[in-house]
Amino acid sequence: MEKPTTIASIIAAHRDQPGALLPVLHEIQHLVGYIPPDSVPLIAKEFNLSRAEVHGTISYYAHFRQTPPAGHVVRVCCAEACQAVGGEALAEHARTRLAGSDVTLEPVYCLGLCACGPSVQVDETTLHAQVTPEKFDALIAALEAAP
């Protein structure tokens, strides 16, 4: 089956799926990088929801964006297992390093890489473990060199 290539076709493809809202939102964000505000009434109409219900769901979940991210998204784990091995110092270093950069920095609460922290996720699929400030700078330099 072809992957839907427009927001309208994503919505249509999930028409008969029970509880389809999260899968629809994930696919839209995967396609365009965020959930555009003008997709909200389209979703609401198809699934017989109020716009407030759709907006409320989007804004409830930290994963969903309502505006396009600037550049790459770098997530630094701020949960306990990474705290135990210098995660807070790394997060602080990342804030300083990325001030004014067009890389988006976000906290994440656990990537399930708890025996090899501190861990960092880049653009949702690339993972880095045992990240020191030096290693962080190297991976940011690589990102900035290849935007």
Add this chain to the structure above:
Amino acid sequence: MSATIYVPGDAAALALGADAVAAAIVKEAARRGIAIKLVRNGSRGMVWLEPLVEVATPQGRIAYGPIAPADVPGLFAAGFVAGGSHARCLGPTEQIPWLARQQRLACRRIGIVDPRSLADYVALGGGEGLRRARTMAPAEIVRAVTDSGLRGRGGAAFPAGIKWQTVLATPAAQKYIVCNADEGDSGTFSDRMLMEGDPFQLLEGMAIAGLAVGASQGYIYVRSEYPHAVAALNAALAVAGDYLGDFRIEVRMGAGSYVCGEETAMLESIEGKRGIVRAKPPLPAIAGLFGQPTVINNLITFASVPDILAQGAAAYRDLGTGRSRGTLPFQLAGNIKYGGLVEVPFGLSLRELLYDFGGGSRSGRPLRAVQVGGPLGAYLPESQFDTVLDYEAFAAIGAGLGHGGIVAFDDSVDLAKQARYAMKFCAIESCGKCTPCRIGSTRGVEVIDRIRAGDTEQMELLQDLCDTMVHGSLCAMGSMTPIPVMSALRHFPEDFGGMRK
């Protein structure tokens, strides 16, 4: 004849560079004209040895690790394709003491099989539990699970068989099986490793649950922080074919909400709503997903079921201690030298896990505190390290095993800071439905800040606030956040009150 080489595709191995190692192996093999078959297996769980490369030999699999891409030409030069000796050679994988001392049931095939291969799964005994279940009446399956003593592995430790019996006894045209794979606790990764390393085991356990209670549809709710696990499950489902019979499974991805690991918030999320906790009753077993009777269990609970059916309830029940029967995959995490996945029967002491398996801290400094059971688990001091790993023994000291995650901290930890973080995390992740959790967590951060600034009279207020959260919250998020807070205060009072130097 080509040599089979294993390079894990597990997320932790990837984070430590496994893809680059795999690419280097393929390149070097081509350069030397050696035919190889590369398998991207799960991780054996010895995270400090990742990327752990294995090669199949007539004497069994030989392990090399940790391997960097730069080591690869040297490995080939040393004849590792035939199991040749090398500075990084660890000998036969199965004989590595850390692994040999475990007793793996739920995790028995992780790291061994190709997670995309149904044939691998079946060749190593997979499917036997489901085959047996198909010859049994639903009530017999439920009785086997009840007799095994299996308790929910997500943290609440409720007897699985009783939950299944409730769903079986509730008539409905449509029932559901929901697997909670929203593994949000810091320090836990067994669900992730199983999804990435042996997904068919989970699918089998869920299909057995479907037969037991009369449900034809299952959902696996996986957190969005686990994209590799989602991909592995979907790949397994794509090749599962007739293996699951007419039981259907859909993978649903969460969206960064910790509280969606609470079972009723998870149901709301699957239904397409905000992940807001429901009041109970009704129990989900009576009126759960889309209002229908629903079995909700943690992933490890489902993954434990095939073995119970295949080997018999007694074999499972014979393992463990007290009322904690069978095995639990513990996860050693944080500041620990040899971290990873340790599946053993209940009954070892925490100290044995931390030192005999974990080897003490990674930093080399003394271990000062250990948080067991995720962000809602207690901080334990060294004086409690001899506590036996058993649900009741942990309850007796005001702690819990949770999902088996163990996060170690060395003596640089500030427990007042950790207590503040527990409240802060609750404030960030609270669903907002009940007041003690929504407001109490924010007030908790403020009170701890005042205590840390030296106002020790606020300690009584913190105690009162925690009492309110424990007794007034709707779910475990608000009612258990006081556990890390108060255990930190009780066991490490010297860290509070601005007296710590």
